[in-house]
Every structure is written in C-alpha cells, then in structure tokens.
Amino acid sequence: MAVLDILRAPDPRLHAIGIPVEKVDRGVRKTMDDLLETLYHKNGIGLAAIQAGIQKRVVVIDLGERNGIPLKPLLMANPELQWVSPATQKTQEGCLSVPGYYENVVRPLEIRVSYLDENNQNQLLSARDLLADCIQHEIDHLNGVLFIEHISSLKRHLILSKLRKEKKQRR
Ligand SMILES: [Zn+2]
Structure with missing residues (x-):
C-alpha cells in the first residue's frame, strides 16, 4: 500500500470524469488499498480516485465508528445512485481537495446505491x-464535481481565490 498525493483545488484534474471499472481485479484492488491508506493518513472519511489523479470510478469511505461500534470501510467501484429520498439534510462538508474549508451542503437524506465491492461482487446498499x-459527495468527485459547487458562487469564488493564493505561496 502507498500514501498517494491528493490534488488540491483549483486543479483541472479534479474535474475529470472517472471511467467505469470493468472488473475489480488486482489493479483496482491495489488502487482501493492505496486510497484507504491515504484516507487514514489524512484523517478523512472518504476519498475518490479522481482526487489522487486516477481517472477511475473508485471510492473508499470509512466513518470510523458509530455509537462505539467500529464500522467496516466501504470500498466501492462504479457506485451509482439507484434512488434518493425527497427528504433532504443539511450537512457541514469538507474535502481533502479543498483543505481548511467547511460549508453546509443540502443533499437527499436517504439513498440506495449499487456498486462493485473489493471482491467484484454486486452490492446494493441503503444509507x-x-x-x-x-x-453522494464521493460520487460527485467521480463526475468532476466538488462540494463547493453546491454552495453560492460568491462563497465558492472566495474559497477558490484563497486556495489559489495559498498554492502560489507554497511554490
Ligand atoms: Zn471530497
């Protein structure tokens, strides 16, 4: 396993569209493992291959625990929303590709998602x-969409101009 470099906005590669995986073979499995190691290294809860410059429809998620019970990490290829609830929720989101900024995003409260797991098995999950x-945040990444595209354009431009400045200072 390896810790991968994560792209930071603004970066055109973050707007690339992920290509579907034909089969979860050893190569895809390695991408999943590397993404998971990177996720733990960065203390995140979700990471998409696009964020590491890998143009594949692969994401990993690990929410840690719920009510003290550890949750198994989710390794998904080709995740696709099959249903979303009309009811919505407002959640404060952040992103490893938009470091340091947190904004409220409104999304459906409940979903059903199909995907291929790390053993190439079809799965259907209600969440x-x-x-x-x-x-939903991770599937957006596979379609080249960042969470800041769900907030007002004023806020988005402010965040992007700050990130641009930070990038320049780092060089
Ligand atoms: Zn993200």
Whole structure:
C-alpha cells in the first residue's frame, strides 16, 4: 500500500470524469488499498480516485465508528445512485481537495446505491444521514464535481481565490 498525493483545488484534474471499472481485479484492488491508506493518513472519511489523479470510478469511505461500534470501510467501484429520498439534510462538508474549508451542503437524506465491492461482487446498499451524504459527495468527485459547487458562487469564488493564493505561496 502507498500514501498517494491528493490534488488540491483549483486543479483541472479534479474535474475529470472517472471511467467505469470493468472488473475489480488486482489493479483496482491495489488502487482501493492505496486510497484507504491515504484516507487514514489524512484523517478523512472518504476519498475518490479522481482526487489522487486516477481517472477511475473508485471510492473508499470509512466513518470510523458509530455509537462505539467500529464500522467496516466501504470500498466501492462504479457506485451509482439507484434512488434518493425527497427528504433532504443539511450537512457541514469538507474535502481533502479543498483543505481548511467547511460549508453546509443540502443533499437527499436517504439513498440506495449499487456498486462493485473489493471482491467484484454486486452490492446494493441503503444509507442515510452522514453515510448517505458521504457517498453522494464521493460520487460527485467521480463526475468532476466538488462540494463547493453546491454552495453560492460568491462563497465558492472566495474559497477558490484563497486556495489559489495559498498554492502560489507554497511554490
Ligand atoms: Zn471530497
């Protein structure tokens, strides 16, 4: 496993569209493992391959624990929303590609998602609350969409101009 470099906005590669995985083979499995190690290294809860410059529809999610019970990490290829609830939730989101900024995003409260797991098995998962929010955030990445595209353009431009300045100072 390896810790991967994460792209930071603004970066055109973050707007690339992920290509579907034909099969979860050893190569895809390695990408999943690397993403998971990177996620733990950065203390995140979700990471999409696009954020590491890998143009594949692969995401990993680990919410840690719920009510003291550890949750198994979710490794997903080709995740696709099959249903979303009309009811919505407002969640404060952040993103490893938009470091340091947190904004409220409104998304469906409950979802049903299909995907291929790390053993190339078809899965259908129902999720709500934070897990549903996180899955939707990661699927957005596979379509080249950052969470700041769900907030007002004024706020988005402010965040992007600050990130641009930070990038310049770092060089
Ligand atoms: Zn993100």
